[in-house]
Amino acid sequence: VFAPLAGVGVIIVDEESSGAYRTYRRPFLNVRTVAARKAVLEGARLTLSGRLPSSRVYIRSAPRCGCRPPRDTVMFVDLKQGFSPEYRGLTDTLRLSAPLFRETARTVSEGRVALWLLDRKGYAGEAACEDCGSPVLCPACGRIMAWRDEKGVLQCVACGKTRPLPEVCPVCRGALLKGRRPGLEALYPVARASLPENKPLFIWDGSKSWGKKEYQTVIKDLEGGGLVLGTRSSLALCDRADVGFAAWIDADSEVRNVAFQAKFTAFSMVWESIWRGSGRGGRVVLLQSRRPGSGWQKGLVAGWDRFWEDELRERKELGLPPYSFLVEITSSSGAVKDSIMAKLEASRLAVMDPGDPPGTVWVEARSPARVGKILDPYFSIKNSRAGFPGITVWID
Numbered sequence: 001v002f003a004p005l006a007g008v009g010v011i012i013v014d015e016e017s018s019g020a021y022r023t024y025r026r027p028f029l030n031v032r033t034v035a036a037r038k039a040v041l042e043g044a045r046l047t048l049s050g051r052l053p054s055s056r057v058y059i060r061s062a063p064r065c066g067c068r069p070p071r072d073t074v075m076f077v078d079l080k081q082g083f084s085p086e087y088r089g090l091t092d093t094l095r096l097s098a099p100l101f102r103e104t105a106r107t108v109s110e111g112r113v114a115l116w117l118l119d120r121k122g123y124a125g126e127a128a129c130e131d132c133g134s135p136v137l138c139p140a141c142g143r144i145m146a147w148r149d150e151k152g153v154l155q156c157v158a159c160g161k162t163r164p165l166p167e168v169c170p171v172c173r174g175a176l177l178k179g180r181r182p183g184l185e186a187l188y189p190v191a192r193a194s195l196p197e198n199k200p201l202f203i204w205d206g207s208k209s210w211g212k213k214e215y216q217t218v219i220k221d222l223e224g225g226g227l228v229l230g231t232r233s234s235l236a237l238c239d240r241a242d243v244g245f246a247a248w249i250d251a252d253s254e255v256r257n258v259a260f261q262a263k264f265t266a267f268s269m270v271w272e273s274i275w276r277g278s279g280r281g282g283r284v285v286l287l288q289s290r291r292p293g294s295g296w297q298k299g300l301v302a303g304w305d306r307f308w309e310d311e312l313r314e315r316k317e318l319g320l321p322p323y324s325f326l327v328e329i330t331s332s333s334g335a336v337k338d339s340i341m342a343k344l345e346a347s348r349l350a351v352m353d354p355g356d357p358p359g360t361v362w363v364e365a366r367s368p369a370r371v372g373k374i375l376d377p378y379f380s381i382k383n384s385r386a387g388f389p390g391i392t393v394w395i396d
């Protein structure tokens, strides 16, 4: 959009709802906004496209969803009907259902690819003490450490540092450390046992950097049918392989994130899994959930206009973007965070503590200027040594 072109007739912004158009360093801008402004200045036509519109485009021009998935494409399975396989060393379970295995077997026997999606790589989301409940934290930065593989290597989710699973709890010296929130590696043995021996099984979690050659080998191996366990990045497989079945193993976990856009992100991903590269023939998409087919999942059958209607009504009630500003404040220390929270609450602003990352506070405001006034003292030159808070304003 910054190219010095003359006589631009049309500007097309593809995937306009994508966060990729926002810059994450100075100057902060959204390329979509620049493109729109340029279209006005040049008298050019602006086309915004994508798998579904952003909230702003939906509010402004109320587009209707013209393509609903064919009947029987989307299956909802109640997780309460599922069963829990044994996951070694883990306390939490990840329930699996009969339809999941049935559809996987059918797809693979037809020589097509089945995809199990779970956005949690490694063996478990964290390792924690059975006695005192403390999770094992990173010795370098203090964040949660994920359990990377069955051998018991832990890896920090923030800085990537690794360490072996400790013999005893670093907090209470208790001897029983167990994994929580099973990941893709934990699913591997169950998945392997359910497949015929001659069918391949891969884990695709973005941690192995497959070169072009390895990538081609995997695609080739999958030609006669197979199963892939992957994070959301594995949806790229739909461009190259004949994915006949995609299953969201724990659809609810995709919205457990506290971010206000969590439901949009989840909906957008599942919607993508229905359509991406599905031209070769029907694909069945299955969601395992505790509230199957309700809430944000309704739009998967009824269309994205239904999703936005429900979602925007809720955001309006809660005063979330795009109806207000969400100011994210990152403090340099716990004491600064507590003091900021107290000041904001005293001014009757709606303050939220997302819990992770630790120094972060969210506050909703009709006008960010009001929050700015309250934060003013923290930007005094006296605080330069302790560090100033970081501010991000979310407007969706």
Ligand SMILES: [Zn+2]
Pocket (backbone or CB within 6 Å): 129, 130, 131, 132, 133, 134, 169, 170, 171, 172, 173, 174
């Ligand atoms: Zn302990």
Ligand SMILES: [Zn+2]
Pocket (backbone or CB within 6 Å): 138, 139, 140, 141, 142, 143, 156, 157, 158, 159, 160, 161
């Ligand atoms: Zn770390």
